[in-house]
Amino acid sequence: DQQVKQNSPSLSVQEGRISILNCDYTNSMFDYFLWYKKYPAEGPTFLISISSIKDKNEDGRFTVFLNKSAKHLSLHIVPSQPGDSAVYFCAASAYSGAGSYQLTFGKGTKLSVIP
Amino acid sequence: NAGVTQTPKFRVLKTGQSMTLLCAQDMNHEYMYWYRQDPGMGLRLIHYSVGEGTTAKGEVPDGYNVSRLKKQNFLLGLESAAPSQTSVYFCASRALGAGGSYEQYFGPGTRLTVT
Numbered sequence: 001d002q003q004v005k006q007n008s009p010s011l012s013v014q015e016g017r018i019s020i021l022n023c024d025y026t027n028s029m030f031d032y033f034l035w036y037k038k039y040p041a042e043g044p045t046f047l048i049s050i051s052s053i054k055d056k057n058e059d060g061r062f063t064v065f066l067n068k069s070a071k072h073l074s075l076h077i078v079p080s081q082p083g084d085s086a087v088y089f090c091a092a093s094a095y096s097g098a099g100s101y102q103l104t105f106g107k108g109t110k111l112s113v114i115p
Numbered sequence: 116n117a118g119v120t121q122t123p124k125f126r127v128l129k130t131g132q133s134m135t136l137l138c139a140q141d142m143n144h145e146y147m148y149w150y151r152q153d154p155g156m157g158l159r160l161i162h163y164s165v166g167e168g169t170t171a172k173g174e175v176p177d178g179y180n181v182s183r184l185k186k187q188n189f190l191l192g193l194e195s196a197a198p199s200q201t202s203v204y205f206c207a208s209r210a211l212g213a214g215g216s217y218e219q220y221f222g223p224g225t226r227l228t229v230t
Contacts, residue, residue, distance in 0.1 A: 009155075032217045043119070043205055043221030044158070089157060093217040100146065100165045101209075101217050102173070107157040 003027045004092050006106035015115050019077040023090030023106055026071065030092035034103070035064060035075050038087045047088070048075070080113045087111070117141055119222035121206050127228045128196040136191040136225050138206030146209040147189035148173075148219060149181060151202040158205065164189055196229045203227070 005024045013019045023033075031052040036044035050057040050064045050073065057064050063076045077084055090106040122137040138147065145166050150158040160173030164183040178200060180192045189208075193200060203226050207219040 004157075034218065036221075041224070043207075043223045045221070046218045049218065100163065100171065102148075102160060102163065103217065103219060105150075105157040105159075107155060 001026070002106075003030075004090055004104050004106040006088075006090055006109050008109050009107070010110040010112070012112045012114060013080045015082055015113055016079045019075075019080045019084065019111055019113070021075040021077075021088050021090075021109050021111065023073045023075075024071060025073075025092050027092070027094060027104075028071070029094045030104075031095075032093040032101075033064070033066060033073050034091045034093070035062075036089040036091060036105075037084075038089060038108070044089060077111075080111075082113045082115050085111055085113045119206055119208055119220050121204075121222040121225050123225060124223070125226050127230065128193075129230055130197060132196050133192070133194050134196065134227075135193075136204055136206075136227075138189045138191070138208075138222060140187055140189075140206075140208040140220070142208060142210070142220065143186070144208035144220070145186075145211045146219075147183065148207040148209075149179070149189065149191045150205045150207065151175065152205060152224075153202050161191065161204075193227075196227075198229045201227060201229045 034049040035047040038044040066073045087108045089108045091103040096102045119140045148163040149161040162181040167186040206222040209219045
């Protein structure tokens with residue numbers, strides 16, 4: 001059973017417009033959420049995160065919104081740039097015992113920003 | 116400061132062969148993780164370690180073994196490779212979570228093909 005879902009495998013956006021990537025989760029024990037960006041043939045790199053006690057976190061062009069009641073988060077990229085074209089993974093963290101916090105990843109959304 | 120490095124970058128194995136993937140980090144991180152990424156599946160946790168000399172199973176541990184003899188190294192072993200283990204393998208590390216940071220730092224990946 002998928003605990004973190006990214007229902008859009010791909011998204012195309014014009015350069016300069018807003019990109020909105022969505023993520024839903026089912027486990028109410030998740031207390032921290034992260035977005036990773038991945039280019040082909042590279043490892044994922046951390047982009048932005050949000051604690052479950054907040055509903056918004058902003059870093060430059062990137063903003064993450066969290067709606068706990070709906071178990072939904074979204075990543076907004078404004079304005080979108082061609083260099084933002086990558087696969088974006090949503091991840092959620094929960095305590096798994098013995099001092100360990102594990103990340104559960106969604107399947108990713110491939111963003112294409114068209115010049 | 117190289118971050119997280121993985122050796123080798125590519126490998127082709129025949130069914131039944133064995134091999135070890137090496138992950139090294141120079142950030143003095145306590146936690147280390149091994150993931151596999153398959154098309155359309157996101158990243159799935161194989162094994163993880165919360166410190167030197169300790170390991171634990173993740174979501175998909177069957178067919179793999181790990182060891183963490185030194186804090187900076189985390190080894191993933193395949194004793195008898197199977198075609199189902201064809202995948203891209205990522206290693207990650209994380210600092211002991213002061214301040215609630217759950218960010219994991221990823222290596223560049225190892226692309227393994229089992230024929």
